[in-house]
Amino acid sequence: xxxxxxxxxxxxxxxxxxxxxxxxxxxxxxxxxxxxxxxxxxxxxxxxxxxxxxxxxxxxxxxxxxxxxxxxxxxxxxxxxxxxxxxxxxxxxxxxxxxxxxxxxxxxxxxxxxxxxxxxxxxxxxxxxxxxxxxxxxxxxxxxxxxxxxxxxxxxxxxxxxxxxxxxxxxxxxxxxxxxxxxxxxxxxxxxxxxxxxxxxxxxxxxxxxxxxxxxxxxxxxxxxxxxxxxxxxxxxxxxxxxxxxxxxxxxxxxxxxxxxxxxxxxxxxxxxxxxxxxxxxxxxxxxxxxxxxxxxxxxxxxxxxxxxxxxxx
Amino acid sequence: xxxxxxxxxxxxxxxxxxxxxxxxxxxxxxxxxxxxxxxxxxxxxxxxxxxxxxxxxxxxxxxxxxxxxxxxxxxxxxxxxxxxxxxxxxxxxxxxxxxxxxxxxxxxxxxxxxxxxxxxxxxxxxxxxxxxxxxxxxxxxxxxxxxxxxxxxxxxxxxxxxxxxxxxxxxxxxxxxxxxxxxxxxxxxxxxxxxxxxxxxxxxxxxxxxxxxxxxxxxxxxxxxxxxxxxxxxxxxxxxxxxxxxxxxxxxxxxxxxxxxxxxxxxxxxxxxxxxxxxxxxxxxxxxxxxxxxxxxxxxxxxxxxxx
Amino acid sequence: xxxxxxxxxxxxxxxxxxxxxxxxxxxxxxxxxxxxxxxxxxxxxxxxxxxxxxxxxxxxxxxxxxxxxxxxxxxxxxxxxxxxxxxxxxxxxxxxxxxxxxxxxxxxxxxxxxxxxxxxxxxxxxxxxxxxxxxxxxxxxxxxxxxxxxxxxxxxxxxxxxxxxxxxxxxxxxxxxxxxxxxxxxxxxxxxxxxxxxxxxxxxxxxxxxxxxxxxxxxxxxxxxxxxxxxxxxxxxxxxxxxxxxxxxxxxxxxxxxxxxxxxxxxxxxxxxxxxxxxxxxxxxxxxxxxxxxxxxxxxxxxxxxxxxxxxxxxxxxxxxxxxxxxxxxxxxxxxxxxxxx
Numbered sequence: 016x017x018x019x020x021x022x023x024x025x026x027x028x029x030x031x032x033x034x035x036x037x038x039x040x041x042x043x044x045x046x047x048x049x050x051x052x053x054x055x056x057x058x059x060x061x062x063x064x065x066x067x068x069x070x071x072x073x074x075x076x077x078x079x080x081x082x083x084x085x086x087x088x089x090x091x092x093x094x095x096x097x098x099x100x101x102x103x104x105x106x107x108x109x110x111x112x113x114x115x116x117x118x119x120x121x122x123x124x125x126x127x128x129x130x131x132x133x134x135x136x137x138x139x140x141x142x143x144x145x146x147x148x149x150x151x152x153x154x155x156x157x158x159x160x161x162x163x164x165x166x167x168x169x170x171x172x173x174x175x176x177x178x179x180x181x182x183x184x185x186x187x188x189x190x191x192x193x194x195x196x197x198x199x200x201x202x203x204x205x206x207x208x209x210x211x212x213x214x215x216x217x218x219x220x221x222x223x224x225x226x227x228x229x230x231x232x233x234x235x236x237x238x239x240x241x242x243x244x245x246x247x248x249x250x251x252x253x254x255x256x257x258x259x260x261x262x263x264x265x266x267x268x269x270x271x272x273x274x275x276x277x278x279x280x281x282x283x284x285x286x287x288x289x290x291x292x293x294x295x296x297x298x299x300x301x302x303x304x305x306x307x308x309x310x311x312x313x314x315x316x317x318x319x320x321x322x323x324x325x326x327x328x329x
Numbered sequence: 330x331x332x333x334x335x336x337x338x339x340x341x342x343x344x345x346x347x348x349x350x351x352x353x354x355x356x357x358x359x360x361x362x363x364x365x366x367x368x369x370x371x372x373x374x375x376x377x378x379x380x381x382x383x384x385x386x387x388x389x390x391x392x393x394x395x396x397x398x399x400x401x402x403x404x405x406x407x408x409x410x411x412x413x414x415x416x417x418x419x420x421x422x423x424x425x426x427x428x429x430x431x432x433x434x435x436x437x438x439x440x441x442x443x444x445x446x447x448x449x450x451x452x453x454x455x456x457x458x459x460x461x462x463x464x465x466x467x468x469x470x471x472x473x474x475x476x477x478x479x480x481x482x483x484x485x486x487x488x489x490x491x492x493x494x495x496x497x498x499x500x501x502x503x504x505x506x507x508x509x510x511x512x513x514x515x516x517x518x519x520x521x522x523x524x525x526x527x528x529x530x531x532x533x534x535x536x537x538x539x540x541x542x543x544x545x546x547x548x549x550x551x552x553x554x555x556x557x558x559x560x561x562x563x564x565x566x567x568x569x570x571x572x573x574x575x576x577x578x579x580x581x582x583x584x585x586x587x588x589x590x591x592x593x594x595x596x597x598x599x600x601x602x603x604x605x606x607x608x609x610x611x612x613x614x615x616x617x618x619x620x621x622x623x624x625x626x627x628x629x630x631x632x633x634x635x636x637x
Numbered sequence: 638x639x640x641x642x643x644x645x646x647x648x649x650x651x652x653x654x655x656x657x658x659x660x661x662x663x664x665x666x667x668x669x670x671x672x673x674x675x676x677x678x679x680x681x682x683x684x685x686x687x688x689x690x691x692x693x694x695x696x697x698x699x700x701x702x703x704x705x706x707x708x709x710x711x712x713x714x715x716x717x718x719x720x721x722x723x724x725x726x727x728x729x730x731x732x733x734x735x736x737x738x739x740x741x742x743x744x745x746x747x748x749x750x751x752x753x754x755x756x757x758x759x760x761x762x763x764x765x766x767x768x769x770x771x772x773x774x775x776x777x778x779x780x781x782x783x784x785x786x787x788x789x790x791x792x793x794x795x796x797x798x799x800x801x802x803x804x805x806x807x808x809x810x811x812x813x814x815x816x817x818x819x820x821x822x823x824x825x826x827x828x829x830x831x832x833x834x835x836x837x838x839x840x841x842x843x844x845x846x847x848x849x850x851x852x853x854x855x856x857x858x859x860x861x862x863x864x865x866x867x868x869x870x871x872x873x874x875x876x877x878x879x880x881x882x883x884x885x886x887x888x889x890x891x892x893x894x895x896x897x898x899x900x901x902x903x904x905x906x907x908x909x910x911x912x913x914x915x916x917x918x919x920x921x922x923x924x925x926x927x928x929x930x931x932x933x934x935x936x937x938x939x940x941x942x943x944x945x946x947x948x949x950x951x952x953x954x955x956x957x958x959x960x961x962x963x964x965x966x967x968x969x970x971x972x973x974x975x976x977x978x979x
Contacts (some may be wrong), residue, residue, distance in 0.1 A: 026473075033477045044493050140704075152625075156617035158569045160576050161592060161610040168599050168606070220745040223700055227740075228733035228811065229763050231726075242750050264484050265573055279485060280577070283492050291489070299480045306480075318795045319749055 020311065027303050034299050035292065039083065042288040043076050083292075092293030097285050102293040105278060110297070112182060113267070113274035117259035119194035120201070124252060128202040129245070132209020136244075137236060139214070147206055154203035163196040163269040180271040193270040197263050201255045208251050212244040219243075246316050253309030257302035361550055361631070368630040375626020381619025388432055389439045396429035400586045409602045419604040421594065427605065430586035431612050437587040438616055441501060441571040442564035448506025450560050453513025460514060461521030471514065478511040487570060491579045498581055501574060505567050516559060520552035554631040562624035565617035572613055588613050647818055647851050648674040648697075653711035655689075655696045658704065662924035666692040668875040670711070671950070674819065679845065679852040681866030681883070683859060683898075687920055689875040690855045691741075694823045697853075698732055715819075734764040737812035738821040742828045743804035747796040753807055754792025760814040779810040783840060802833035806840065813844055820845070821853045826861070838865060859902055863887060871895050874920055874931045877950060881957035889971065891953055891964040893936045930961070938963040 048063070067073040074082075086093060092102035135147035170192060171179035183189040216222065217240055225239045264276035275294060282290035314320055369375050388395060397417075404424035412419045418427035456475075460468040478486075487504045494500040574580035575589025583590065588609040595605035651671050657664040667689045674680050682690045695701050696708050697720065713720040715736065720728065740746045748756060757776040761767060767775065773792070780788035783806040796804055805825060812820055822841060826834035842865055845852050854866055862869055862883065869886045871879040871894065879892040890896045897916035918935040921927055927934060929944040936943070942962045950960045953968060961967075 029473065030477050030480060033474075034481070037477070038489075041489055041493055152621060153614070153618065156565065156569075156614045156621055158572050158576075158589075158592075158610070158613055160573060161606070161613065164592070164596065164599065164606055165610070168603060172600055218702075220740060220742060221748040223695075224740060224746045224808070224811075225748070226700055226732065227698060227738045228760050229729045229731070230759075231729060239748050239751075243748070246750075258482070264488075265576070268577070276485075280488060283485075283488050286492075295482070295485060298482055298485075302480050302482075317750060319797050 019314075020307070023307050023310065027300075027307075030303060031296065031300065035084070035087070035296060036080070038292045038295055039076070039080050042286070042291060043079075087296075092296070093289035095282075095287055095290050097282070097287045097290070102289050105290060106275065106294060106297060109273055109275045109278045112272065113263070113276060114260060116190065116193055116197060116263070116266075116272060116274060117256065119190045120198035120259055121252065121256050123194055123198040124202045124205050124255065127198075128205030128252075129209050129248060131202075131206040132248070133213060133236075133241075135206070136210045136213035136217070144210075147210070151203035151206045154199050157199065159196060159200060159263075160265040160269055162199055163192070163266055166192050166196060167269070180269075182273060193266050193272055196270070197259065197266045201259075205248060205251060205255075209244065209248050212247050213240060216240045216244040242316070246313065249316065250309055250313055253305060253312065257305035257309075260298065260301045260305065361554065365554070365627070365630040369626055372626045372629060374622050375630070378619045378622025378624075378626060381615060382623055385435055385439060385616055385619065389436045392433050392436055396426075396432040398426040398429045400425060400429040400433040401584045402426075409598070409605075411602075412604055418608045419602070421591070421605050422598060422602070427591075427608055430591060431588070431608055433586045434588045434591065434609065434612065435616070437498065437581055437585065438568045438571065438613075440498070441505065442567050442620070444502040445505035445567045445571075446509070446560050446563050448502060449509035449563065450513050450556060452507070452510035453515075454517055454556070456510065457514035457517030458521065461518035468518070472518075475511040475514055478508065481508075483508060484570070484573060487574055488577070488579060491574060496579055496582050498585075501571055501580055504574075505570055509563060509567070512563075513556060513559065516555050517552060520555060555628075558624055558628040558631060561620055561627055565620035565624070568613065568617055568620075645675045646673050647676045647715070649712075649714040650693075650697070651712045651714070653693065653696055653713065654709045655692050655701055655706060656709050657706045659924075664923045665875050665926065666706075666923055667696060668926075669947075670872070670875075670877055672870050672877065672880060674851050674853060676818075676851055677845070677849045678867045679842075679854055679865055681862035681869040682853060682855045682872060683857060683862050683869060684872035685857060685920060687874075687923065688872040689923075690857075690872050691823050693872070694738065694821050694853060694855050697821060698736060698738055699728060700738070730764070733760055733812070733817075734815045735817055736819045736821065737815075737817040738823065739805070739808045739812050739825050741824040743801050743808055744828065746808055747804055749796055752793050752795055753799070754794075757792070757807065757811055757814070760811040764815050775814070776810075779814055780807070782813070782844075783807070783810045784836075785810075801829050802837065805829060805833075805837050809837075809840065809844070813848070813850075816848055817850055819851050819853065821855070823855045824857070825854075827856070827858075834861075841865075859887075859898065871898070874926065875923055876931065876947065877960065878932070879959045879961075880950070885957050889957070889968070891957065891959040891968050892961045893938050893963065893967070894932050895959075896967070897935075938967065 048067075064073070072079065083093070090103075092106070094101055095105060098105065131147045131151075135144040138144050167179045170177045177192050178189050179192070181189065217236075222235060222239060225235045230239075263274070264280045266272065267274045267277040268280070275298070279291060279294040279298075281287075282294065369379075402425065404420070406424070407416070407420050408424040409422050410416055410420045416426050416428065418431060420426055421430070456471050460471040486508050490504040490507065491500055494503065571580060571587070572589030572592065575587045576593040578593060580589055581587040591609040592606060595602070595609070598605055650673070653667055653670040654665070655667040657666055670689070670693050672680065682693065684690045692701065692706075697713055699708065699720065701708060708721055711721065715731070720731070723731075747753070754773070754776055757779060758772045761772050761775050761779075776792055777788045780791060785791055785803060785806055791799075796807070799807065809825075820841070825841065826837050829837060838861060841852065841854075844850070854862070856862060866883050868881065869879075869883050870877050871886065871892065873894050879886065879890065879895045886895060887899065890899055894916070897914075900914045901916060916935055921931055921934070929946055930936070930948055933939050933943040938961075940963065945962075948960045948962045950958050951964070952958050953964045
């Protein structure tokens with residue numbers, strides 16, 4: 016088990032390095048000159064040159080990259096081109112907001128998604144099943160930002176019950192709309208996956224065995240079926256957590272949520288390379304890390320794969 | 330599970346013929362597709378999806394004939410009017426007819442869907458085939474690269490690519506297409522791996538079939554099926570991504586009507602002119618719904634061992 | 638079709654019908670099965686794949702998935718009540734307690750995410766109130782009874798750590814946990830290696846002798862039936878076609894299908910013959926059953942009478958039932974042949 020974790024951790028490094036290289040090259044290719052962007056029009060050539068030297072962007076790309084990696088090893092993500100702050104501090108201020116929103120969304124996914132999935136599987140072909148199936152199918156088709164806008168209009172404008180943007184004082188009311196919007200598509204996937212997983216599990220022989228032993232419907236579903244059925248669902252939710260941590264750019268933009276997704280997006284538009292690269296790096300790191308945890312949890316839930324790790328990593 | 334399992338080797342008396350060999354041998358020829366089509370036809374929802382898709386394609390191709398007005402014609406006096414008999418979907422702030430813009434917008438969406446997904450599929454098949462069939466180090470390398478693409482936040486990646494390449498529809502194709510190859514590669518590779526080792530391949534080899542023949546006749550038809558399914562559903566995703574990009578301002582450039590762009594334009598006027606937001610949004614939902622239903626239906630049609 | 642002495646009868650099945658409602662039509666998997674089971678006897682139910690033998694077994698404990706299946710008729714009398722009419726709650730008291738079942742595929746019949754001990758103890762505590770330590774001791778005892786060594790340690794193992802044969806033993810342990818009156822074994826050895834098959838069957842037989850429980854042994858393997866069953870019911874296309882003692886079935890078969898079966902297997906007790914003679918043709922689809930006798934398309938003794946309707950099960954000689962219009966003739970011809978060969 017330990018070897019498995021170590022091996023996975025080692026595999027992360029090339030992925031991270033790969034991403035830094037890609038990002039670095041991407042930002043380098045961008046035609047605009049960061050110094051120009053900062054100093055705006057009317058800057059003299061000399062001022063621009065000085066600024067470039069100061070920012071270190073007049074050196075060849077591999078030199079810049081090497082510098083960056085050295086910095087990275089010390090945990091320093093550099094300085095934002097745009098703002099007079101370290102990237103670290105920008106992230107530290109905005110990332111927690113994204114995390115909180117992500118957790119709220121995950122909560123909704125788990126509670127509504129799994130519940131809906133179980134009901135619709137157990138009551139297959141009845142009204143509930145149809146309801147869940149229809150809503151999940153629709154939810155997948157609705158663009159997240161449009162849903163957000165509609166919710167703002169209905170609940171914020173027309174009914175006036177919920178705040179339309181921002182985090183406000185941090186109370187729950189402000190979380191409701193953004194979290195629901197963010198969670199919408201994922202909840203649908205969770206519900207569908209729970210449903211199909213339950214259906215598959217229920218058709219297994221060991222369920223018949225459980226009934227043959229004299230167990231009641233509740234015990235069979237609740238004990239025997241559920242644990243098996245939730246294994247892939249847990250994986251799905253875990254992966255989703257990783258993705259959500261990536262900052263939901265669209266949701267954050269619509270609801271003016273001060274999160275990291277928005278920060279990075281703006282940084283891209285502003286050609287603020289250190290923020291883009293540093294921010295994305297953290298996102299990916301978190302995502303990969305969460306993946307690893309998901310795999311471990313999976314191994315805990317499903318005893319079969321503990322013994323077949325060699326083949327597992329395909 | 331219900332009745333005695335047919336798929337067992339019959340023992341006593343008769344020679345042991347694995348039933349699987351017969352059943353799957355049949356599938357390896359293109360009767361898989363004929364059977365799937367038959368099953369698809371029976372599925373009402375899937376047929377609805379197909380209908381929506383066809384409707385959309387017609388809309389896109391014949392947009393000039395169908396749209397009542399020029400989508401870019403601004404009629405100042407008629408700005409921000411609600412739905413009426415003259416303007417079925419109302420007008421936007423510049424006095425353009427929303428219905429016509431929605432109709433023309435379908436072109437962008439369909440194009441994006443097909444081209445972007447086409448690129449993803451093409452790349453995915455190529456790398457997936459390399460990975461799956463040859464294994465060893467090509468496989469390891471390609472899968473590692475795929476991991477990177479998976480770990481990359483999707484929208485962010487699209488934004489990044491668009492930022493470099495600049496706006497414009499061709500770049501959208503590239504951005505969405507390039508980002509999506511990893512999943513197809515994985516599916517295809519998985520199919521190849523699992524089929525490669527099935528018994529009927531060994532049987533074919535024993536009978537003297539060459540590698541190419543095996544790939545074309547046996548592996549391909551079966552491996553392509555999940556690709557078709559996922560590609561269909563991915564068109565829906567691609568359309569939403571394009572809309573999102575347009576919404577964020579990096580997508581299609583004005584004045585080309587695109588649903589996402591129309592939505593971003595409507596943002597400031599939600600209270601005054603909510604129809605500006607409603608109809609393009611509905612258009613997206615219905616379009617994507619069509620592809621999702623079709624994709625679901627295809628999946629059920631190809632996989633015979635499904636619900637009862 | 639009851640046997641002799643009602644006091645000795647432990648289970649009585651009358652005209653059981655189980656259908657499956659599919660998109661392609663109604664599958665009449667079990668269409669009029671009747672038999673009785675005596676205390677301490679092993680009843681073998683044989684037939685090809687699709688003959689309805691497994692569905693019959695599942696119907697007894699009402700384990701048929703509903704949709705698409707449904708027990709549409711008949712009665713199953715056990716302990717004075719009709720199992721088909723019991724409330725689910727009461728039926729659950731019998732399952733795994735008075736009537737147990739073991740299934741075909743040990744690889745998939747155990748829950749992979751719980752330990753063997755957990756599942757075994759569950760069998761025990763569902764029906765008996767035991768303290769934790771007592772339950773554990775019971776589980777160990779049961780594992781030992783089915784021949785698993787180091788039983789104490791094996792409790793914390795997961796099913797995938799066991800071989801097929803051992804998993805089947807665990808299934809048996811779970812089934813006998815509460816000393817059932819009836820043990821239904823649905824093709825218990827079909828999925829196992831030949832060498833293990835013998836062990837498992839011996840084990841089941843041993844347990845039967847120790848506890849004097851009755852066994853319904855379902856199989857398509859005539860050799861197994863020959864060795865372990867006292868009475869045999871032969872099924873074809875959802876209906877029983879012959880029912881009698883194992884000797885009668887093997888030495889004096891009356892139904893053409895049974896005859897065909899006996900001719901198609903190798904037997905050590907007969908003189909050498911040149912070829913095995915399989916029965917021509919294949920079983921009919923259970924959705925579109927032919928009118929009249931369902932076997933007539935493959936039957937050597939076919940006559941016009943066979944078109945009339947499915948022949949009712951008749952006691953042609955004492956304790957020997959067959960569903961065939963020609964049965965009596967077949968018996969007469971054999972008697973004549975035996976006299977000639979003498």
